Amino acid sequence: MAKYFPLGQVMGFVFSLILTGLALLVHFTDMSMKTGMIVLLVTAFLQAGLQFAIFMHAGETKDKWSIYSNIVYGFAMVIITILGTLLILLWDM
């Protein structure tokens, strides 16, 4: 039975629960908006990285760097899109 529960993935799951718990501190403690956002950004991106690296085996083949650069490119575009949108529509540029 144990062979069906590889240590790496079990640890990944435990770590993802811990990160969720950390993110919840934002709700259950009295944090400023700024601190809260930093906590959420760190926990969310760590969670995402964990999924890609441990559960999705992003780095196991020769395509490793193409896969990672594709994902990083996607996230970079998203960050530019979101910040650009907020800059124009919300932050009164």
Place this chain on the structure above:
Amino acid sequence: MAKVDHSVPLEYSTEENDLKIFGFWVFLGAEIMLFGTLFAAYFTLVDRTGSGPTGAEMFEITPVLAETFILLTSSFTIGLAVHAMRLGSKKATLSFMGVTLALGLAFLGYEIFEFVHYVHIGAGITVSAFTSSLLTTLGTHGLHVTVGFFWGLFIMIQIAKRGINSATANKAFIFSLYWHFLDVVWIFIFSFIYLKGMM
């Protein structure tokens, strides 16, 4: 007959398989951007609540936590399904996939209940710019989970009928990438829609 490479897991064993997996990663890159634009709209419109409720008034931590825990666990079990598949156990693969899809169904149940509840408290999709962008973002994720549920179900049927071979292993692995990705999207929804909204 395609050249089979036995030094890598079955799902990568032919060049076609290898390319399908890489192609799916490229698709996921596009999916990241799709959800990114939804988030851009949501962050722009989050305070435009009009006469409708705000996020802080609508969101409740308990169902959100349940949804998060269910989806995190299902991401873990689909990972175990791929691991079992690599060990060559058809029974364990199907069991873990079954657990994953059952969790997916539980998640959808919660989400449908949540949407009905929102409409009930006067926060339907047409109420304000905020509810429109909120329900579009949540709904797009929910639709992905729904599609994933049926996709996974059909792959389970194929594995049950044909066993684990280079074709079914490839499909199951690609499905696992999709399912993990839905969890990644949910993490951002959980953090930047729900937790930020309740802060």
